[in-house]
Amino acid sequence: MPPPDGPRDAWVTLPDEGPDPTALPEVRPRDDRGRAxxxxxxxxxxxxxxxxxxxxxxxxxxxxxxxxxxxxxxxxxxxxxxxxxxxxxxxxxxxxxxxxxxxxxxxxxxxxxxxxxxxxxxxxxxxxxxxxYVDGLNLDEIRALARHDPDRFGGARFHEFVLAYGLRVLSALDHLHARPGPRKVYGDLKPQNVMHDGVTTKVIDVGSIREEGAPGLTTEGFRAPNVPLAPPALAGASAPHDDLFSLGETLRTLSGLGIGPHSLAELGALDRMHDGDPVTAQAAALTTTPAPEGLGLVSLARALRRATRPEPAERYADADEMADQLRGVFRELRSLRTGQETFEPSPLFMQSPYALDGALGVAPVLPRWATPAGGVPPAPLHEPPSAADVAARLPVPRPDPHDAHHDGLSRLADADPAALLQHTGDWRDSPEVRLLRCRLRLRVAVRAEHAEGERPDLAPATEELRGAVDGIGRELSRHDWRIDWHRGLLDLANDDVASARDYFDQVYGAIPGEYAPKLALGHCAERLGHWHEALTFYEAVRLRNPSLGSAAFGAARARLALGGATPDTYAIEALDAVPQHSRHRTVARTATVRIAVEYATTADGLRTALTRLARLFNEHGLTDEQARVRMKAEVWEAAQRLVADGKVGAEALTRLSEAAARRDQDARDAGGRLEFPDEEVKLRRQLSQFYRALARQAARSDSPHADAVAERLLDRAYLVRPLGLWHRRDRSRPPLPRSWRTGRRPAVDR
Structure with a gap:
């Protein structure tokens, strides 16, 4: 209990944990100081x-x-x-x-x-x-009580309640600002004018409410810098965006972030991503209760900074826009604190169907086995996808509901970009149509890059973006995050990652509650080798929405790149969290097998890989037979290596075979059975068979290097097969491609 001269005391009952962003504790005063x-x-x-x-x-x-x-x-x-x-x-x-x-x-x-x-x-x-008569605690008294006894407000959970206060006050402000006829403003919002009584909050001191632009009372420290103080006829004349400034400063004071609005810019900078950052540590020591975890402190600072920008045009457009971003930051803070999903569809972005898994979420490609002994090793598992692929596959902004083509744009499927360009070719220009064509032309350019091996020609996409800027207006487009988003995509596709990062940083500052700019910044951090920063972004998105495979893969890659004692454990945990109903569950489970194989150094590690492989075939949707063979080849390779190194003995191999046989009994089909061998000779013979099967896959592929890959695979098959002293006449030789039988260097046998 606070001392007599301390903050006003109250009974505080925390609400149940849940995703409601407006939930607040029940607060009942213990004393009659409010009646004094x-x-x-x-x-x-x-x-x-x-x-x-x-x-x-x-x-x-x-x-x-x-x-x-x-x-x-x-x-x-x-x-x-x-x-x-x-x-x-x-x-x-x-x-x-x-x-x-x-x-x-x-x-x-x-x-x-x-x-x-x-x-x-x-x-x-x-x-x-x-x-x-309301005998509750105002927000200044709430702040004092929370600072005195943080545990009463759930420690770091208090910052989620700060956002809940903000959302409740925004609802009241929207009621004033959106009224028909002359709009009204509150004009003098500050912590003392918001009362928490029981389970309700009220904006009090209604005498300060006035029409927009009318003079009235304001309070130093919470007054927007553009609000005039003189002459008397204009003193305190406020607009709705000035109320948002006052609310932002009220929430900043309540949360204890910095010493003024200017502190928020420093706290929200990307430089805060570094582990052990001194500015973050100093700010965390001053917050009302323990600071939010991970990216939460940066996102909270950015959400409040946009509300308190000195220039009115840089603030939130209205109370609804600010409320959307506070809800997004709330979900992020809650997920980072609890580790629980707090998902809600984005109001600004459509969810991308792409996992952005790089090479980690698919069965190994055939050229992986084409490197000769002592040659250049294949790319590491944590190799990120190319910048151009990321630019073409990041989430797409939802069309502006006020755009003339909103309905048509909302119905477009994620189809072939060239076909969509043709379909929309006769649409009258609008900013949203121009932005759509910018993205479509970017995707066409990226496809051409893959086909021709040259840098993408982004000039047509850039021209479409210029048209969008002209349609919005030069001045208005300076404050439109959509323009920065598309500039970032173009720079990313052009492999100018540092410049793309700057644009996505601007987007993050404008819409700090959204996940899409954090995904983009995570990818930029990967390409720049800032792995801790990448992990911070990906974890914030992944925990909030585990179904989003791109965040899980990013977190897994970052964990593997950072290394440490057990990076594979953390990476697999992130991918295992992708739920069974997600469209990305098969690629996520494929990745867990590949990571388990890569880090298997004992019989137990190999057992884990085999168990995951069986579940991948029978429970997690990998039904493609060619992919199954490639996955088995990678696992059998690891087993053969461990046997050759003496890390898996004959008894252990037998036990692994017996365990696999028990799992095979529950296989859904013959292709889902592992049939893992119980002897080294059988292991090598099966691995040789897999290599020959892969050689046939390579020979039938469209790759210009198909023959070379197939020959390397046959070399591997002959090297690994056990030596025999006689021929088995009852065992037929597997057919080779027709070109090999005729002795000609062929066209590919299709």
């Missing part, structure tokens, strides 16, 4: 009756708009009410009569705004408002 007599001389005396109905009990306090008194409503069961006197000079001059004023307050019916019961005038104190 306010300092200074009261203008109204105890027992005085106002309007023949409201009997004054005591003065509670003095604010910028006037004094507040506790009173009893003698006509309604002596209910407690708060009487707020309004100083005439502070009344907003937006309405011409007291009756208009009363009607204006009566129309402000919202659960997050304290209602006005009545309105009157007293001969000595002038106009007054009658409101419900």
């Amino acid at each position: 007599e306010g300092p200074g001389e009261a203008a109204l005396e105890q027992g005085e009756l106002l309007a023949g109905q409201y009997q004054v009990v005591r003065r509670l306090g003095r604010g910028g708009m006037g004094d507040v008194y506790l009173a009893l409503d003698r006509k309604v069961d002596d209910r407690e009410v708060a009487v707020k006197t309004l100083r005439p000079e502070q009344l907003a001059p937006r309405l011409g009569s007291l009756e208009d004023e009363r009607q204006a307050f009566a129309d402000l019916h919202h659960e997050g705004i304290i209602p006005v019961f009545n309105y009157g005038r007293h001969a000595r104190v002038g106009p007054f408002l009658v409101l419900p």
